[in-house]
Amino acid sequence: MTEDFYDILGVSRDASEEEINEAYREKVREYHPDVSDDPDAEEKFKKAKTAKEVLTDEEQRQMYDRMGHEQFIEAQKRGATDTDGRGARGGMGGDPFGGGGPFGDMEDIFEQFFGGGGGRGRDRPRQGQDLRTGLEVDLEEAYEGVEKELTVRRPERCPECEGTGHPPGTDSHTCPECNGRGQTTQVQQTPLGRMQQTTTCRRCEGEGTIYEETCSTCGGDGIVREEATLTVEIPAGISSGQTLRMSGEGAPGEQGARNGDLLVEVEVADHPDFDREGDDLYTREPVSFPQAVFGDTIQVETLDGAVELEVPAGTQSGERFRLRNKGMPRLQRRGQGDLFVDVQVVTPESLNEEQREALERFAEAGGEEIEVEQGFFEKIRDTF
Incomplete structure (x- = not known):
């Protein structure tokens, strides 16, 4: 890759570690494969992650600035790099943006050859772990977008010792x-x-x-497990299996480090009237035999209220009509999917005398001899 790490994150060459981390978080929000529709989201996410790992490690960043992007990448492909920036012989190879490349072992290389020089990143306070939970919403909530409360049991800094693991004033x-x-x-x-x-x-x-003394509440760990009630914003158009990230709501980090994130996996419940495929919705609407024969304007319920649908004369049972832009909102995009309406012609279970005579005359006009008591309406249904 020839893209400069600073350009990947969109920061200046003198950016602070805090600015680099903030730029990386922006890239995560933009390109995380769980939420991004960009076809190259996964690759961009990997590039941003690698750029952040290099630029937030003091020794790696110094070598990167000294050697330049292409020479630095080439050195990592060949193997370990000496303190003057010259490539030492080796055969590690690999893709620096993949899971099995040399960056995954960079700290171990420095510790082995240079007395832990690259290990400073490990000695910095570690960020808290990400946590996962699930949340179910109904289809109307997924259509509108909504704020939901959820309760999670998660590790938190001990309130008695403020996460230090020992009471205040301990010798x-x-x-x-x-x-x-x-x-x-x-x-x-x-x-x-x-x-x-x-x-x-x-x-x-x-x-x-x-x-000399450990905190009796947390046993010296500095961490206790508590229930927390949080409010999560569900965006309009979300689908089952998609994950929302709540920044900083995960497990606490070590002293001075940020908390992890809470990952909320959303499940959209089945709806009694609508089936969903992507951004499109499907429903069924009954019409009477005369409506199907002569045509009519009927009311169809959508998730945004009732709308009119023109049923043309001669409509067949099972025929499908499209109501454009009456489906689900497109997540992080403009517009909506469509609503497809399957018309079902309903056969009445009983008729009065006048209705019966009218239908008999109708059938006879078509040249059929109808025995009403032996399945008249089945023959009518077969005819139409």
Whole structure:
């Protein structure tokens, strides 16, 4: 790929990490495959994700700025890159925008060869995990768009210790394992020379401090599970299986990091009067035998109120008519689908004497001898 990472995200070359993250979130909202109609949405989403990962990692961004886009990409295809920006020999290969390319292992490469230089991204507070839930709406709500309340049970920062894992004012001392640095370093002699690996201190979990007391509410985790009632906006035209993203409503991140998102999978309930296929709706409308023979104007119910439908003379039972722009709104696009009406001619179950005589004369005029008691209306239905 020859697209510059800054251009992909639409930011300047001196953009801050916060500006880069915000630009990435905009791209996610625009190109996430769950919500975008762009035929290249998945590829654009992958490009934005890769650009964000490189530009928010200090060492990778420095190398990217120093080497330029094409040389940087080529170096990653060949293998690890040394601290002067020259490609070290290797045979990793792969697609930097795919799931199996070298960017997935970039931090491990830096930790192995350069003592965890690329691992700083790991030592930054981690963003909270995304959570998933489901929500059912009826067809009218999907047609109009609506705000719905949902209740989720999710992890939240402990209110007693504010997520620290220990009560306020708890005595503390410097972690003896890492001497307050929050990291430990191991040095090994290998055929390639002395190699060092820096990892987060397991004893203090990267804080550099040991606390004498843990919070009794959360057991020192800083996290409790609570029920939360949220309001989600359902856009007009949404379909079953589509997912809405509520930014920041997922699990809490580590101290200083943003929360994850809540992903709401929407299910649109079946409707007793309408079937749905994409943006189009289908319904059935009964008409009488005279209406089908002579034609008539009938009222048809839609999700937006009743409308008139012209039934022409000689309409056959099962014939389909189209009411344009009376279907579902097109999600994130202009216009609506259509409503298709299948006309069903209804045969009366009983007739008075006058009606019976009229239909007998009608049948006789067509040259048929009708035995009323042996299925008169079945013959009429077969004729028409």
